[in-house]
Amino acid sequence: MTCRYSLLNEPLIRTRLAADGSPARYTLPGLFVALAGDTIRDFPALRPHQRHPWHAFLVQLAAMALHKAGQSQPFASEADWKAALLALTPDYPDGEAWCLIAPHNKPAFMQAPVPDGNISEWGNTTPTSTPDLLDILVTSKNHDLKQERIRTAYPDDWLFALISLQTAAPFPGRGNYGVARMNGGSSSRPGLGIDPPGGPGRRWWRDVRIALAERITMADDFGYAAEEGVSLLWLAPWDGKSAYSFTALDPFFIEISRRIRLVADDELIKALRTTSTGPRIAKEESKSRKGNTGDLWTPIEIAAGKSLGVSGTGFHYKRMVELLFGPNYKKPPAQIIAQGDDTEGLTVIARAIAGGQSTTDGYHERRIPISPKVRQRLMVRDTDELAATATQRVQDIAKMRGLLWTATATLFDNGAAKDKFSDSAKDKANIFSKPFEQAEDARFFDELNAEIESDDPDKVRLGWHLSMAERAETVLRNAFHAGPRSSEQRYRARAAALSRFHGGLRSGNVLPSLTQHYREQ
Known part of the structure; x- marks a missing residue:
């Protein structure tokens, strides 16, 4: 041969x-x-x-x-x-x-x-x-x-x-x-690494x-x-x-x-x-x-001393916030921004095949643009403020999803004024609230960069809260077609769901900035 x-x-x-x-x-x-x-x-x-x-x-x-x-x-x-x-x-x-x-x-x-x-x-x-x-x-x-x-x-x-x-x-x-x-x-x-502009x-x-x-x-x-x-x-x-x-x-x-x-x-x-x-x-x-093993692209979980494992959820926004700004993972050399890197156009790139027991849970890839201020703070490894801002946004999304879930569960339980919903209502609420979070995941880092780069971050965050509330209400209204069919139950369920949703926005228990905004309006 x-x-x-x-x-x-x-x-x-x-x-x-x-x-x-x-x-x-x-x-x-x-x-x-x-x-x-x-x-x-x-x-x-x-x-x-x-x-x-x-x-x-x-x-x-x-x-x-x-x-x-x-x-x-x-x-x-x-x-x-x-x-x-x-x-x-x-x-x-x-x-x-x-x-x-x-x-x-x-x-x-x-x-x-x-x-x-x-x-x-x-x-x-x-x-x-x-x-x-x-x-x-x-x-x-x-x-x-x-x-x-x-x-x-x-x-x-x-x-x-x-x-x-x-x-x-x-x-x-x-x-x-x-x-x-x-x-x-x-x-x-x-x-995980940094992708500079170019090929x-x-x-x-x-x-x-x-x-x-x-x-x-x-x-x-x-x-x-x-x-x-x-x-x-x-x-x-x-x-x-x-x-x-x-x-x-x-x-x-x-x-x-x-x-x-x-x-x-x-x-x-x-x-x-x-x-x-x-x-x-x-x-x-x-x-x-x-x-x-010292791999140039593998984050290490500090407490356990082990390499990052990627599950079927891939590089969702919560995971990426921790990998970018959090203290629990040691960043690999290729992910650390150096003095010689470009001042603009840098992107964090994350790739992996999700592991499983004798199977795999798909291929996952995510690219996150790095704004100038984020680049500067990452380079000097001053990420506490970035982590706090990003973590607060993660919590805000969770609160909005929770409110949306409660409102949709109310809808599917025929507008009953209670917190213990039927299993059927819970399942349907999960189906409609999950895509909302996925949509917020997709825009998360663009919105985060906008707040970090702004001279008035509070105003930017309020604008994000308002638009997020609008998107959540749109999801709720889209769920109306799957709600009760009879006329009496349908109108009662829809009214109760909207009341639950808007009441939550104004209660101060979900996003206080929205509560204050509505009061001022």
Whole structure:
């Protein structure tokens, strides 16, 4: 078997250019040159849940190559990048480790060599015929993310699938272990960072600079090998039993979690897989670290000393307030604003696949613009006032939702003047009040930025309270069509619901600013 689909020599990676969206293909070294020039707009083959693993891979790989070469700036030529990547694989100077397909006794890209090159024991597994079946979100049904849709797969489809599976996979079942950079197999590897204005190349180089600056600290704090550590975990043979200790690893190590080999029948690529009896990185060490591995993009829960776990609710506004301004999480290096960052146009980006027991709860991504005043306070880490303002807004939304829920429950209980509602009324009230909070979630940080940037924040907050009350009343009135049908009950229920709602706004128990405003009016 010869090596095929070389990332060093063949332009396999499809992109669209920033200038006009025209297509362009790159080798991996050529891609680094293009990223350094920020000439790329996006990667059309990249699926949403693969975005963070791809970005992290490019940052870690570039940081290791530059460090080994003693460079602090990106190489200017494709040839220099190629030489730097080959320097990471000195035992394979012909580039086998950078080919998607290689002899099984040698490493292929993100694929560990098979001892003696013998894959006969893998023969009982059905070959994976499409990359989206290789890298599928583990779900109970085939509706969260449709399987086997990529019927005509290109090499970069397999490239992205390999990176996502090998560096961000959870634990779906026995013999298939999750990665070390998460808190247990049912968690996830989140990615939080700052996205500067421009294309993906701007963020890539920003994070590479951060990685190079953090290298010594990471080695000291987490016990990595500061020099000559194992960087690419797919280079050494893996029998499914052997494992690396963290102390043997480079701070930016790129791991693999599964035993996989790509093969080709003519031009059709397929994947062969088999299980392992343990993870690639020592199980007990990984378990004790709880995902706290110094990852550049992973927040750490301070009290528990564990990495952030993302549930099915994703990055909702309450969670993001805590991650941005709260004291309970240690922000990862990539999320901390530095002096050299742009003064305008910065965005916080959060990405993760929500973990579950042998399943996943979908892919979640959120972008939050950073206003100038927020940027300034984040940079000097003076976030107490920001946290107080944001937390008060979270509480205000909860109060308004509670009032809306009570009013809709009154409606569905036929306007009865009581607080103990029927189960049916409660269920219907939940159905109508939940979308209200989701809508407030979507506009939360835009409204928060407006208050923080304003010279009269009290006026801005009052305006927000008034508009939020209007939106809540709209939801209540939209619920009228699902309320009682008979004429007598219908009018009584609607009147009682509106009275409950407006009475609550004026009572002083929900939002005192509104009570004062209505009195003045």
